[in-house]
Amino acid sequence: MSPRLQGRIAIVTGASQGIGAAIARRFMAEGAHVIGMALAGEALRQMAQTYCAFTPYELDLQDHVALTDCVEQVRQQHGRIDILINNAGFQYTLPFLDTTLEQWQHTHRVNIEAQFVLCKLVAPHMVEQQYGRIVNISSTQSIAAEPAVSAYAATKGGINAFTRALAVDLAEYGILVNALAPGAIATPMAIIDGVDTLKTEAFEEWYVRQRKIPLARPGQPEEIASAALFLASEECSYMTGQVLVIDGGLTITF
Numbered sequence: 001m002s003p004r005l006q007g008r009i010a011i012v013t014g015a016s017q018g019i020g021a022a023i024a025r026r027f028m029a030e031g032a033h034v035i036g037m038a039l040a041g042e043a044l045r046q047m048a049q050t051y052c053a054f055t056p057y058e059l060d061l062q063d064h065v066a067l068t069d070c071v072e073q074v075r076q077q078h079g080r081i082d083i084l085i086n087n088a089g090f091q092y093t094l095p096f097l098d099t100t101l102e103q104w105q106h107t108h109r110v111n112i113e114a115q116f117v118l119c120k121l122v123a124p125h126m127v128e129q130q131y132g133r134i135v136n137i138s139s140t141q142s143i144a145a146e147p148a149v150s151a152y153a154a155t156k157g158g159i160n161a162f163t164r165a166l167a168v169d170l171a172e173y174g175i176l177v178n179a180l181a182p183g184a185i186a187t188p189m190a191i192i193d194g195v196d197t198l199k200t201e202a203f204e205e206w207y208v209r210q211r212k213i214p215l216a217r218p219g220q221p222e223e224i225a226s227a228a229l230f231l232a233s234e235e236c237s238y239m240t241g242q243v244l245v246i247d248g249g250l251t252i253t254f
C-alpha cells in the first residue's frame, strides 16, 4: 500500500509528547512532513534529531505573533499546508469552587482560542489549494462530566461546536473539519501531582475490573493517531463536522 500522506505538509500542535508525538510519528511514517509546535524544547529537539521529516517550533500557543510567524515560515518553505492537527491542551484539576477566572481564561486561551487562531492562519492557504484537513482534539469530558475539570470540559465542549461550525463554513473549499474525543489515554497528561491516574487501585477496580471501560484498559496514544491518520487523509472524503469518540467504550456505559 502506498503511503497515505505522501508529500503532505502537516502542522501538529503539542507534538513533543503524548498524543501529538504519536500523531506526528504516524504521519511521518505515511510520508508527511510534520511541523511540530510545543512548549517543551528538549523533547521537540529530540523529535527533530530522530526524524528528518520533522520541523520543530518551540512556542507558547498563547503567543499569536509566534503562531503567525510560524505559519508564514511554513508557507514560504513548503509552499502549502495540507493538514492542521489542533492537539495541544492542558487542564487544571481543581474543583469548581477553587477555580479562578484566570485559570478559566488560561485554559480557554490554550485549548480553544489557539485552535481558532491557527484555523484563521491556515484556512486561507487551504482555500487557495481547495484542499485541507483539520482535526481538533477534544475529549470525552466534552460529553460526560467528572469532578474537578470545569474549565477544561468547557473548552472541549466548545471545540465540538466549533468543529461543526467550521466544517459548515469551509466545506465549499474542499476543507474537511473533524474532531477526536479521546477517553483515558496513557500520556504524561494522565500524571497529576506525580500520580499516574491510570495506574491507581481506584482506576483498576472501577474502569478495568468492573469494566466501566468495556475494553478494560487505558488507550495508547498510537490508537488516537490511527484515527487522526484517517481524518487527515484523502480516505476521509465524505465525513465532516463529526466528533469521533475513542474511549474503549467508556461513554457507552452507565
Ligand SMILES: NC(=O)c1ccc[n+]([C@@H]2O[C@H](COP(=O)([O-])OP(=O)(O)OC[C@H]3O[C@@H](n4cnc5c(N)ncnc54)[C@H](O)[C@@H]3O)[C@@H](O)[C@H]2O)c1
Pocket: 013, 014, 015, 016, 017, 018, 019, 020, 037, 038, 039, 040, 059, 060, 061, 062, 087, 088, 089, 090, 110, 137, 138, 139, 140, 181, 182, 183, 184, 185, 186, 187, 188, 189, 190
Ligand atoms: N491523555 C488523555 O487521557 C486525554 C484524554 C482526552 C483528551 N486529551 C487531549 O489530547 C490532547 C493531547 O493530550 P496529551 O495527553 O498528549 O497531553 P500531554 O500533556 O502529554 O501533551 C500536551 C502537549 O501540548 C503542548 N502544550 C501544552 N500547552 C501548550 C502551550 N501553551 N503552548 C504550546 N504547546 C502546549 C505540550 O508542550 C505537549 O506537547 C490534549 O488536547 C488533551 O486535552 C487527552
